[in-house]
Amino acid sequence: MRGKRYGAMLFASVFLAGGLAFAVEPAPGSAKALFEAKCSICHPLSRPLGKTKDRKGWTATVTRMQKVNGCPITDEEAQRIIGYLVAERGPKGN
Numbered sequence: 001m002r003g004k005r006y007g008a009m010l011f012a013s014v015f016l017a018g019g020l021a022f023a024v025e026p027a028p029g030s031a032k033a034l035f036e037a038k039c040s041i042c043h044p045l046s047r048p049l050g051k052t053k054d055r056k057g058w059t060a061t062v063t064r065m066q067k068v069n070g071c072p073i074t075d076e077e078a079q080r081i082i083g084y085l086v087a088e089r090g091p092k093g094n
């Protein structure tokens with residue numbers, strides 16, 4: 001009986017810790033995870049998250065990060081990050 005109880009508690013704490021980690025860490029492979037991993041290499045995420053730009057603006061910024069500043073992303077990844085930023089930090093009501 002002792003073992004069973006301990007097992008249940010262990011399960012509960014692993015489950016809780018897992019749930020918490022999940023809430024903080026976005027799903028791997030999501031555009032958000034990609035953005036957070038790649039766009040925090042040189043400056044804090046507040047740098048892009050503090051701005052509001054339309055698709056044209058985010059395309060210009062992300063392309064500059066990639067081609068000029070050296071952000072290690074493929075063109076496909078750049079497109080996904082642009083889509084994420086337009087959704088999160090696009091013009092209001094858009």
Ligand code: HEC
Binds near residue numbers: 065
């Ligand atoms: C290799 C380093 C590096 C990486 C990686 C990087 N940046 Fe930057 N970022 C910079 C530098 C250097 C500046 C300041 C010079 C400039 O604006 O180009 C900057 C400035 C910025 C600015 C402020 C200027 C503006 O145009 O509003 C934003 C927003 C930004 N980065 C977004 C991003 C995003 C989004 C990503 C991920 C796709 C990213 N950065 C990844 C180096 C980087």
